[in-house]
Amino acid sequence: MLHKVELPYTRFLSPDGQVLCDLPPWADDFNLLTRLYRQMVLTRLFDQKAVALQRTGRIGTYAPTLGQEAIGVAVGSLMRAEDVLIPYYRDTAVQLMRGVRMEEILLYWGGDERGSDFVDPAVAQDFPICVPIATQALHACGVASAFKIRGEHRVAVTTCGDGGTSKGDFLEALNVAGAWQLPVVFMVNNNQWAISVPRRIQCGAPTLAQKAIGAGFHGEQVDGNDILAVYDRVQAALERARHGKGPVLLECLSYRLGDHTTADDATRYRSADEVKQAWLEEPIKRLQRFMVGQGVWDESREQALISECQGLVQVAVDNFEAAGLQAPASVIDHVYAQWPQALAEQREDFLERVARRTGGSGHE
Amino acid sequence: MSNGKVTLLEAVNLALHRAMREDENVIVLGEDVGVNGGVFRATLGLRDSFGFKRVIDSPLAETMIGGLAVGMAAQGLKPVVEIQFMGFIYATMEHLVSHASRMRNRTRGRLTCPMVLRSPMGAGIRAPEHHSESTEALFAHIPGLRVVIPSSPARAYGLLLAAIDDPDPVIFLEPTRLYRMNPQPLLDDGKRLPLDSCFTLREGSDITLISWGASVMETLQAATALAEQGISAEVIDVASIKPLDLDTMEASVRKTGRCVIVHEAPRSCGVGAEIAASLYERVFLQLQAPIQRVTAPDIPPPLYRLESLYMPGVEDILHACDTVLRHA
Numbered sequence: 263m264l265h266k267v268e269l270p271y272t273r274f275l276s277p278d279g280q281v282l283c284d285l286p287p288w289a290d291d292f293n294l295l296t297r298l299y300r301q302m303v304l305t306r307l308f309d310q311k312a313v314a315l316q317r318t319g320r321i322g323t324y325a326p327t328l329g330q331e332a333i334g335v336a337v338g339s340l341m342r343a344e345d346v347l348i349p350y351y352r353d354t355a356v357q358l359m360r361g362v363r364m365e366e367i368l369l370y371w372g373g374d375e376r377g378s379d380f381v382d383p384a385v386a387q388d389f390p391i392c393v394p395i396a397t398q399a400l401h402a403c404g405v406a407s408a409f410k411i412r413g414e415h416r417v418a419v420t421t422c423g424d425g426g427t428s429k430g431d432f433l434e435a436l437n438v439a440g441a442w443q444l445p446v447v448f449m450v451n452n453n454q455w456a457i458s459v460p461r462r463i464q465c466g467a468p469t470l471a472q473k474a475i476g477a478g479f480h481g482e483q484v485d486g487n488d489i490l491a492v493y494d495r496v497q498a499a500l501e502r503a504r505h506g507k508g509p510v511l512l513e514c515l516s517y518r519l520g521d522h523t524t525a526d527d528a529t530r531y532r533s534a535d536e537v538k539q540a541w542l543e544e545p546i547k548r549l550q551r552f553m554v555g556q557g558v559w560d561e562s563r564e565q566a567l568i569s570e571c572q573g574l575v576q577v578a579v580d581n582f583e584a585a586g587l588q589a590p591a592s593v594i595d596h597v598y599a600q601w602p603q604a605l606a607e608q609r610e611d612f613l614e615r616v617a618r619r620t621g622g623s624g625h626e
Numbered sequence: 627m628s629n630g631k632v633t634l635l636e637a638v639n640l641a642l643h644r645a646m647r648e649d650e651n652v653i654v655l656g657e658d659v660g661v662n663g664g665v666f667r668a669t670l671g672l673r674d675s676f677g678f679k680r681v682i683d684s685p686l687a688e689t690m691i692g693g694l695a696v697g698m699a700a701q702g703l704k705p706v707v708e709i710q711f712m713g714f715i716y717a718t719m720e721h722l723v724s725h726a727s728r729m730r731n732r733t734r735g736r737l738t739c740p741m742v743l744r745s746p747m748g749a750g751i752r753a754p755e756h757h758s759e760s761t762e763a764l765f766a767h768i769p770g771l772r773v774v775i776p777s778s779p780a781r782a783y784g785l786l787l788a789a790i791d792d793p794d795p796v797i798f799l800e801p802t803r804l805y806r807m808n809p810q811p812l813l814d815d816g817k818r819l820p821l822d823s824c825f826t827l828r829e830g831s832d833i834t835l836i837s838w839g840a841s842v843m844e845t846l847q848a849a850t851a852l853a854e855q856g857i858s859a860e861v862i863d864v865a866s867i868k869p870l871d872l873d874t875m876e877a878s879v880r881k882t883g884r885c886v887i888v889h890e891a892p893r894s895c896g897v898g899a900e901i902a903a904s905l906y907e908r909v910f911l912q913l914q915a916p917i918q919r920v921t922a923p924d925i926p927p928p929l930y931r932l933e934s935l936y937m938p939g940v941e942d943i944l945h946a947c948d949t950v951l952r953h954a
Contacts, residue, residue, distance in 0.1 A: 348697070379734035389700065390732050394724045400690055401725065404697015404705075411653065411679050411703070418697075431720075434690040441685055596731040597770050599738070599793035604822040604869035 267472040272495050273485035277543045279551025286494055292558050298339060298489050299553060302331040302546050304571040305355040308364055309520075311575050312354075312371065316524040320583070321372035327354040329519030332489035332545035333451055334421075335359060336496050341419055345500075348389040348402040348420040352451065356421070361385040364578030369585060375596070376588065396426035399435035399448065406444035406509075417503045421449040425456025427470045433477075439509040440477035447499045448474075448511040451486065453518035458531040474511035486514030487545040490552075519544060590616040631809035637779035638668045638744075638800060640814050641786040642706065646676050648816070652790060653698060655682045656691060656708030665710055666746060666805060692718030692743070696725045699741040699795075706790060709745040712799065713756030718743065719764070726795040727770030742789045742796045747775070748840050748890055749933045750803035758927040760839070760891035765797045766868040766900070772796040772821060773867040777842035779810045781865060784819030792821060801840035808843075822866045824874040830860035833947055834878040836901060837888040838864040841938055845888050848943035857951065867897050875901060876908045883914035884953075886946045888938050893921040915953030918946040 274289070276282055288294055309328055315321045327334065330352065338359025341347065347360055354367060361382035370377025370391065378390035389405075392398035402420035409416045426432055427450055439446050450470050454461045467473065474481025480502070484495045492514060499510035517540040521528045528537075553559035594601060594609050601609055632640065646652045654672055656664070660683035663670030673681040684691055688709055695705040709715045726739040749758035765773045774789055774796055776782035782800065789796040827842070828849050837845040842863050849859040860878050864870065879885045885905060887898040898919045905917060920938040928936055 346701075375732060375734055378732050379736045386736065387701070389737065394720060397693060397720060397725065400693020400721070401697035401700065403690070404694040404699075405701050406697075407682075407694060408698050408701035408703050431689055431693060434685075434687045435693070437687065438685050438690050438694065592734070596734050597728075599730070599735075602822050602869045604866075604871050604873075 267475055269469055269471050270482040272491045273488050274490045275488045275548055275552050277548055279548050279555055289490055295553055298335055299549050300567055301335045301359060303567055305331045305358060306546060307571045308575050309354055313524060321368055323523050323525045324371045325351045325523045326520035327352050329544050330451055330453055330516050331355050332492050333486045333514045336489055336492035337419060337449060340496050340500055343384050345417045345419060346387050346405050348398045348418060349391055350398060350422050351391045351393055353421055360388055365581040368582040396422050396429035396432040399432045402446050403435050403438050403444055406446040409445055415504050417500050418446045421451055423456060424452040424461050424464055424470060427473060428464055436473055436477035440479045443508040445503040446509045447503050450513045451516060452513050453516045455518050457522045469513060471511055471513035479508045481511035483513045483515060486516030487543050487548060489545055489549050630811050632779050632812045633806050633809045634779045634782045635666060635668055635805040637783040637812055638786055639670055641783045642672060644816050645787060645790045652704045652706060653680050654706050655684055657684055657686055657710050659708050664708060688714050688717035692721030695741045696721050696739055699739040700737045704740050704790060706742045711757045712745045712747040712759040715745050723768050727768050738793060739795045740793050742798050744798045746802040747799040748801045748803055749927045749937055752930040762799055762867050763891060763895055763897050766897055771868060775799045775839045775867055777839055777863050779812050781819060783812055784817055788818040788821050803840040822869050822871055824871040825863040825865055827863050828861040830858035832858045832882055833884040834860045834882045835886050836862045836864060836875060839890060841888045841890050844938060844940045844943060847940045851944055852947060872904050879905055879909050880912050883912055884950045885917045886950055888920045888943055890922055890937050892924045893919060894924050896921055915950045918950050920946045
């Protein structure tokens with residue numbers, strides 16, 4: 263007998279931008295709406311450019327964030343500078359808002375570690391993209407533990423996909439977060455697909471949010487394509503965590519409109535009809551229709567915004583392409599705080615290899 | 627502690643107390659480390675001295691302990707985490723291999739993982755299944771980690787303090803067989819011993835015996851037995867398994883021309899293989915005889931009735947020495 267768990271589900275806007283219920287007061291704030299909209303558009307244009315750069319061989323594999331812009335933008339606009347983001351690999355939207363530079367994201371996927379050495383001091387403590395699934399959820403609990411031990415009112419925010427919630431690391435993270443009432447927010451980006459595995463065979467529970475209930479804390483669902491709803495619930499979650507009222511798991515229902523990565527071909531495992539249907543629900547059009555309906559957005563603003571964002575993306579691409587290679591010794595010199603004297607010979611051997619391959623001296 | 631003498635276990639405890647007194651960022655985390663003081667009592671008294679915020683009883687989940695340490699360390703804390711037995715350390719591997727060991731490199735030094743993972747290791751205490759492992763080679767293979775195994779109270783104390791100071795992750799493995807054996811005088815003076823260095827425990831000129839961990843005890847006994855036969859053995863405690871202080875070992879073997887390596891871990895791809903290969907690269911032409919290894923066979927540690935056969939004994943070491951010394 264399945265115990266039914268009733269969890270809140272929030273949605274303010276219908277897919278065509280119609281208001282479904284009373285909106286929070288800040289939904290009248292034109293500046294806020296414009297900021298959210300602008301950031302979603304910028305993210306999508308950047309994302310498209312990154313895919314194009316991969317297709318033309320200028321960066322390596324990239325994980326597109328197409329269709330999930332609302333989730334990252336809501337989180338990024340609400341986190342405080344002193345909070346810490348512990349992201350997974352489909353977090354372009356939130357990373358850009360935190361202060362990670364577009365050229366850094368291109369460097370990372372373009373095969374250069376400097377892409378995780380964020381220049382902006384505002385993101386000095388944010389984690390790099392985490393690839394091993396859901397392991398970052400535990401790092402977030404470590405970060406949140408540090409906040410709690412030091413008595414700081416900061417929040418650790420971590421993200422993962424629907425597939426990530428199946429991992430032991432995720433469940434161990436929920437467990438300790440609940441046991442210690444840590445200031446951590448788990449953002450589950452349920453985009454319905456873990457590469458080729460659909461949500462329905464990922465997990466037997468009716469919702470992913472209810473995993474929080476088993477760990478003794480609050481979980482809820484939100485329409486991840488409705489940025490007003492996501493904004494509202496992320497705000498509440500951060501508030502709760504920041505004031506010592508425990509962690510929150512927010513399951514954002516969305517759809518991965520793109521391939522898993524540029525190395526994937528989603529047409530192998532899902533129908534064109536399903537994807538076509540999902541496009542009707544996507545987040546950018548939805549907010550745009552709402553803003554147009556409110557009389558605060560029009561075609562000329564749209565065109566100006568797109569052209570501004572394209573300019574920013576192009577500057578980033580230029581910076582990325584001008585970055586040049588790191589010095590060969592950099593692959594050795596960051597492994598330990600100081601390369602151990604006991605391994606000095608290996609470093610010498612490596613630099614000799616470099617010299618042999620380049621016909622010059624590898625020594626600095 | 628009696629008569630100013632301390633066991634290896636008490637030395638670990640003294641070092642932890644001192645490290646926590648010296649640096650408020652040092653946090654002790656693990657299963658049963660708080661109220662209970664650890665199943666071996668290595669963390670005894672820390673909770674009373676430093677409180678529950680710094681001496682933390684964790685839920686029973688080793689993967690979580692590994693992951694939490696990464697997050698805490700990246701935030702500037704210095705977690706000293708305990709995995710109750712080495713047989714349970716494998717659940718932490720992903721966090722050690724994919725995160726702790728390479729966070730510095732991945733971020734070009736922006737984020738780091740100054741953590742210590744302590745765990746009892748080795749056979750010989752009639753423990754249940756999965757409590758007698760010597761799998762240090764798994765960690766020694768990982769770039770970015772340090773692996774340290776003390777074999778005396780003084781080295782446990784000085785090396786643990788150095789491991790906690792170290793800005794990178796250190797796997798600190800404590801031989802359970804030595805925990806309560808041979809108490810020695812120890813001054814709790816906070817003096818660190820160098821990482822990445824061997825310790826020459828006994829100087830000699832005829833043969834070099836290289837070991838670490840609990841096997842150092844039998845190796846020293848073998849050296850005493852050899853001395854009675856008029857053979858002068860040099861005994862080296864490797865102590866830092868990663869990185870290896872090959873210079874010290876090379877110098878010794880250059881001098882003696884003969885070498886036996888003793889370790890409790892299974893032979894294939896053990897750290898002894900790495901040492902032997904490196905010595906062959908460096909001193910092949912000075913060797914008077916092929917290097918011999920005395921190790922466990924490639925088998926899981928047997929349950930305790932037969933575990934003594936698994937560990938290298940004094941007779942086995944002497945037999946290998948005999949083989950090496952017979953070569954003209």
